[in-house]
Amino acid sequence: xxxxxxxxxxxxxxxxxxxxxxxxxxxxxxxxxxxxxxxxxxxxxxxxxxxxxxxxxxxxxxxxxxxxxxxxxxxxxxxxxxxxxxxxxxxxxxxxxxxxxxxxxx
Amino acid sequence: xxxxxxxxxxxxxxxxxxxxxxxxxxxxxxxxxxxxxxxxxxxxxxxxxxxxxxxxxxxxxxxxxxxxxxxxxxxxxxxxxxxxxxxxxxxxxxxxxxxxxxxxxxxxxxxxxxxxxxxxxxxxxxxxxxxxxxxxxxxxxxxxxxxxxxxxxxxxxxxxxxxxxxxxxxxxxxxxxxxxxxxxxxxxxxxxxxxxxxxxxxxxxxxxxxxxxxxxxxxxxxxxxxxxxxxxxxxxxxxxxxxxxxxxxxxxxxxxxxxxxxxxxxxxxxxxxxxxxxxxxxxxxxxxxxxxxxxxxxxxxxxxxxxxxxxxxxxxxxxxxxxxxxxxxxxxxxxxxxxxxxxxxxxxxxxxxxxxxxxxxxxxxxxxxxxxxxxxxxxxxxxxxxxxxxxxxxxxxxxxxxxxxxxxxxxxxxxxxxxxxxxxxxxxxxxxxxxxxxxxxxxxxxxxxxxxxxxxxxxxxxxxxxxxxxxxxxxxxxxxxxxxxxxx
Numbered sequence: 001x002x003x004x005x006x007x008x009x010x011x012x013x014x015x016x017x018x019x020x021x022x023x024x025x026x027x028x029x030x031x032x033x034x035x036x037x038x039x040x041x042x043x044x045x046x047x048x049x050x051x052x053x054x055x056x057x058x059x060x061x062x063x064x065x066x067x068x069x070x071x072x073x074x075x076x077x078x079x080x081x082x083x084x085x086x087x088x089x090x091x092x093x094x095x096x097x098x099x100x101x102x103x104x105x106x
Numbered sequence: 107x108x109x110x111x112x113x114x115x116x117x118x119x120x121x122x123x124x125x126x127x128x129x130x131x132x133x134x135x136x137x138x139x140x141x142x143x144x145x146x147x148x149x150x151x152x153x154x155x156x157x158x159x160x161x162x163x164x165x166x167x168x169x170x171x172x173x174x175x176x177x178x179x180x181x182x183x184x185x186x187x188x189x190x191x192x193x194x195x196x197x198x199x200x201x202x203x204x205x206x207x208x209x210x211x212x213x214x215x216x217x218x219x220x221x222x223x224x225x226x227x228x229x230x231x232x233x234x235x236x237x238x239x240x241x242x243x244x245x246x247x248x249x250x251x252x253x254x255x256x257x258x259x260x261x262x263x264x265x266x267x268x269x270x271x272x273x274x275x276x277x278x279x280x281x282x283x284x285x286x287x288x289x290x291x292x293x294x295x296x297x298x299x300x301x302x303x304x305x306x307x308x309x310x311x312x313x314x315x316x317x318x319x320x321x322x323x324x325x326x327x328x329x330x331x332x333x334x335x336x337x338x339x340x341x342x343x344x345x346x347x348x349x350x351x352x353x354x355x356x357x358x359x360x361x362x363x364x365x366x367x368x369x370x371x372x373x374x375x376x377x378x379x380x381x382x383x384x385x386x387x388x389x390x391x392x393x394x395x396x397x398x399x400x401x402x403x404x405x406x407x408x409x410x411x412x413x414x415x416x417x418x419x420x421x422x423x424x425x426x427x428x429x430x431x432x433x434x435x436x437x438x439x440x441x442x443x444x445x446x447x448x449x450x451x452x453x454x455x456x457x458x459x460x461x462x463x464x465x466x467x468x469x470x471x472x473x474x475x476x477x478x479x480x481x482x483x484x485x486x487x488x489x490x491x492x493x494x495x496x497x498x499x500x501x502x503x504x505x506x507x508x509x510x511x512x513x514x515x516x517x518x519x520x521x522x523x524x525x526x527x528x529x530x531x532x533x534x535x536x537x538x539x540x541x542x543x544x545x546x547x548x549x550x551x552x553x554x555x556x557x558x559x560x561x562x563x564x565x566x567x568x569x570x571x572x573x574x575x576x577x578x579x580x581x582x583x584x585x586x587x588x589x590x591x592x593x594x
Contacts, residue, residue: 002475014429014474015436016467017455029468029529030475036530037418040488043495050490053320054306054546055350057497058571073346085213091443098438103450 002030114139115276119185119333122279123226126173126184133166133173133184133228140186140230144277152252153262153271155191157231158198162186165228182340183226188278190269191232192239193219193324194313202315203235203265205248206435206442206461216313217348218282218324218341225340230278233268237463238432239289239317241265242535245526246465253522256298256562260519263293263535266327270297273327280337281327286317287420288515288539290325291551295514295564298553300581301327302334305572306546307352309338310345318427319350321420321543331552331582335359338574354572362579368402370580373507377413378538384517390555390563391513397587398511398580406507410499413541415492417533420540422476422489429473435461468529497545504570509580512538514551514564538566548574550581554588 007027011018018026051057083096092099112131125131141159148154169184194200194212201207215223223229236246244252244267252267254260255275262271266283270293273281283290285303294301302325309324316322326337342356374395379388399405437443437457444456462470476485503510516537525532542549547568554565565584569577 006475007471010471010475010478013478014470015433015451015454015458016462016470017459018467019459022464022467025464026468026471030472032530033421033472033533034475034485037422037485037489040415040418040422040492043412043415043492045488045491045495048491048494050487051494051497052490053350054571055352057494057501057546058307058352072349081213088213089210089440091437091441100438101447101450101453 002027002034112136114143117279118329119182119280119336122185123179123181123183126169127179129173133169134163136184136186137162137166137228137230140277144230147275148277150253150258151255151271151275152250153233153268153275153277154188154231155201155203155234155249155268156199158195158229161198162228162230165223169226169228180224180226181336182222185227185279186230187222187227187337188230188233188269188272188281189219190235190266190281190283192235192284192315193282194315195219195229195232198232200232200315201248202239203237203247203249204461204463204466206457208248208442210440214313217310217345219313221341222282222337227340233266233272233281235268236265237466238315238428239265239284239286240428240465240469242288242292242532243520243522243525244268245522246463248463251522254297254519256560257519260521260561261296263296263515263519265289266301267293269327270294270299270301273297273299273329279329280333282337282341283325283327284314284317285323285325285539285543286321286424287543288536290323290327291539291549291564291566292515292536294327294551295562296519298556298562299327299329300331300334300550300552300585301325302338302550302574303542303548304338304342304574305548307350308354308548308572308574309341310348310351312345312347316431318424319431320427321424323543331550331578331585332363334550335363335578352572357575359575359578362575363582365579366402367398367580367583370403370509370576371406371507372398372403372580373406373408373503373510375408375410375413375503375510375512377410378512383513386557387513387515387517387563391511391565393591394554394565394584394588395511398584401583401587403580408503408507408510410503410541412492412495412499416496416541416544417537419489419492419496420536420544421472421533422485423493423544425469425473426477426486427473429470429477432466432470465529493544496541500541500545500547500568508569508576510568512566512568514538514566518557518559518561518563542568547571548577550577552581552585554584555591
């Protein structure tokens with residue numbers, strides 16, 4: 001069971017503040033969803049490898065042929081976005097850097 | 107004498123190109139007509155978030171110039187398309203359906219957008235969707251919900267509901283969506299159009315705003331299987347800008363449209379037809395299976411034994427990846443920034459609190475929880491292991507059959523507001539679609555009759571990795587056999 005403290009801890013990890021109302025709702029929803037997720041424990045997976053990427057399964061059983069593995073492009077420099085373009089959507093800049101509130105509190 | 111004006115409601119990919127090629131109309135006239143229809147009809151539906159008129163007219167002028175010269179036209183010449191607002195479009199607002207990106211103007215085009223335009227398509231605008239593609243009803247849009255063109259009191263499905271609704275309403279000839287747990291196929295089923303999720307790695311994700319990177323699949327919507335195939339043709343293939351695209355040759359899909367299904371083995375998994383299935387959905391899909399049999403396919407009962415574990419697996423894997431992907435929305439480099447924060451940490455939290463909607467916060471919280479110290483093995487690693495079992499189910503099945511037929515969604519379109527207060531009930535709307543996302547196999551939803559209330563029902567056809575061709579072939583045969591057929 002997720003507790004109120006867990007919600008506060010996870011919200012902090014996720015950089016969310018959440019109102020008291022949102023926290024109460026989150027507690028209820030997370031417990032309901034995690035309760036449903038617990039059914040995964042009905043399965044014995046001690047000898048099953050985890051699957052992080054689809055590419056690991058290409059050609060696993062079917063005669064799909066070789067060459068399905070993702071292939072990397074040559075490591076060559078290509079033109080990239082200009083500074084002006086990269087800064088265009090920023091909420092605050094000094095024209096060279098992104099500007100943010102102070103990072104270190106005194 | 108000028109021929110009769112083209113009826114834009116009847117246009118397909120091929121007839122649009124032919125009409126421009128044979129000078130029955132011009133691309134510019136088509137763009138005029140589509141924007142006229144959007145302005146008249148879309149306010150009641152809400153499929154579009156942003157129209158990109160300047161870009162559309164520029165592309166139309168380019169196509170018309172080619173036609174004037176008498177050049178052969180590219181395969182999608184003049185075809186007006188709508189793009190789900192999760193794909194970046196250079197110099198055009200790109201929101202992902204989120205207030206946190208309400209004013210974001212993308213600095214580059216997604217590969218699929220570039221490829222569509224290179225093939226001659228005209229991008230009319232960006233379509234509404236659930237925020238960051240998280241939802242099954244479009245009610246999680248940060249702007250306004252989309253209404254189902256077939257019944258405005260009902261949802262169009264989600265998360266690519268705007269794209270599905272635009273094609274259904276005829277405010278675009280075709281559209282692009284993205285499918286992470288069913289977000290192309292389920293809205294296609296709800297709106298009565300065709301929606302195709304290609305194999306993971308078949309279509310580039312470069313410029314697709316990430317929800318869950320190992321599950322996100324870009325793909326087309328069309329009025330027909332042929333149209334979906336022609337759009338896929340334009341967008342498929344390896345992209346040096348996405349290292350997860352596979353170096354697999356892309357066949358000419360057009361040649362599979364119209365091929366018979368004689369001798370093809372069609373698997374029918376018992377787990378997708380259990381007692382709880384809506385009787386009208388069952389009848390519709392069984393009719394489709396019968397039509398494939400009549401057309402010469404062999405029907406084979408199969409089992410996908412881990413199906414009941416797909417939704418819990420999905421909601422661990424997808425939310426874990428989402429919590430990581432959405433960490434970038436912090437008010438620093440782009441997007442919303444909450445003003446007047448004293449510290450950086452406060453600015454992050456206030457920005458994210460103000461910019462994200464309830465469902466996105468719920469998924470970030472769930473994903474952060476399952477990745478947090480002490481729970482990683484119990485939830486995240488466990489779900490990844492069960493994902494292997496789900497992939498193996500399909501691998502095993504595809505040693506016996508060539509395609510698998512199931513319902514796309516457990517019910518026809520539901521009412522707006524019906525499931526918004528119960529996240530788990532909403533998640534279960536994806537019960538028949540998440541399995542293919544987890545395994546990375548291709549799937550299509552085609553219309554298969556309608557309910558007594560006149561609501562479309564979708565039939566799903568799944569195939570082997572990179573075998574969209576067989577999926578399209580079976581789907582085309584079923585589509586034509588089912589056309590105009592009433593349910594028993």
